[in-house]
Amino acid sequence: MQSALIVVALVAAVVVAQDPAPGWLAYATASCPAGTRITHMEAKWTVGQNPPQSFAFFSPWFGIDTTDNLNLLQPVNPWFGTGWSMYTEYYQWSPSHNKDSTQYSVSAGDQLFGQITFNGESEQSYTLKQTDVTTGQTSEMVIPVQVGSDGQHKNYTVQYIVYEKVAQCNQYPPDQKVVFNDIKVLCNGVQVQPQWTTGIVEQVCDFKANAISPSQVEITWNIDGVPPTQKAIDHSAQSAKNYRVDNVARYRDIKKMKKEQEKKQH
Numbered sequence: 001m002q003s004a005l006i007v008v009a010l011v012a013a014v015v016v017a018q019d020p021a022p023g024w025l026a027y028a029t030a031s032c033p034a035g036t037r038i039t040h041m042e043a044k045w046t047v048g049q050n051p052p053q054s055f056a057f058f059s060p061w062f063g064i065d066t067t068d069n070l071n072l073l074q075p076v077n078p079w080f081g082t083g084w085s086m087y088t089e090y091y092q093w094s095p096s097h098n099k100d101s102t103q104y105s106v107s108a109g110d111q112l113f114g115q116i117t118f119n120g121e122s123e124q125s126y127t128l129k130q131t132d133v134t135t136g137q138t139s140e141m142v143i144p145v146q147v148g149s150d151g152q153h154k155n156y157t158v159q160y161i162v163y164e165k166v167a168q169c170n171q172y173p174p175d176q177k178v179v180f181n182d183i184k185v186l187c188n189g190v191q192v193q194p195q196w197t198t199g200i201v202e203q204v205c206d207f208k209a210n211a212i213s214p215s216q217v218e219i220t221w222n223i224d225g226v227p228p229t230q231k232a233i234d235h236s237a238q239s240a241k242n243y244r245v246d247n248v249a250r251y252r253d254i255k256k257m258k259k260e261q262e263k264k265q266h
């Protein structure tokens with residue numbers, strides 16, 4: 001009886017611990033045809049208008065995931081409470097592991113261009129790149145493909161366009177919209193037309209994803225919308241380990257980053 005309970009608890013934990021994860025707001029998703037894997041995905045978007053300063057942490061991003069939704073590769077664009085940044089990130093659920101490329105600060109209105117490219121069956125890795133087209137700055141890294149429990153390398157098949165992390169509605173950017181443009185997906189080297197389905201994880205601030213076409217997805221919200229419940233805030237915070245600690249550290253990082261970039265420009 002007790003072991004049955006433990007099994008149930010473990011299964012429940014496994015079911016929860018995968019993407020789409022707690023803390024995601026609205027998202028669009030599509031998959032490669034069966035038996036194929038993602039060999040390239042790219043998309044462009046514009047950095048949002050500055051929201052008021054706060055301790056809020058959130059990000060629009062796109063990314064790709066393995067079929068079991070446990071390995072996420074993403075060009076990201078977080079707001080760290082006082083400024084925007086860009087870099088690329090890998091999140092592996094099991095064993096839990098996170099890796100970020102170098103963070104750079106970016107400005108409202110800058111054009112971002114993210115790219116994720118498979119380096120081939122012999123390499124079994126992906127190159128992730130996030131470029132601020134306005135400044136020319138690129139952040140990139142290479143991430144090996146994880147070997148699954150069957151001893152084979154996993155296949156990345158799932159595409160995501162996401163806005164992530166719960167905050168108060170008036171802490172989000174006042175433009176109330178981000179548009180992902182020129183989305184391009186290749187499966188086994190062939191360009192496909194993603195058939196997006198949309199979803200909502202945390203129902204806050206009227207966040208919605210809308211697929212305008214296979215190559216264009218917008219995510220909208222309402223700064224006067226239905227505020228998050230305390231449960232949604234806790235839920236979201238739990239999903240990011242050391243959420244508040246990270247946030248304060250990042251708040252400092254971004255100030256340092258800005259100073260260094262200003263120095264370089266002079």
Ligand SMILES: *[C@@H]1O[C@H](CO)[C@@H](O)[C@H](O)[C@H]1NC(C)=O
Nearest residue numbers: 034035036037154155156188
């Ligand atoms: C993974 O992708 C490769 C290449 O497209 C394919 O040959 C293989 O069947 C896929 N594996 C699975 C489990 O779908």
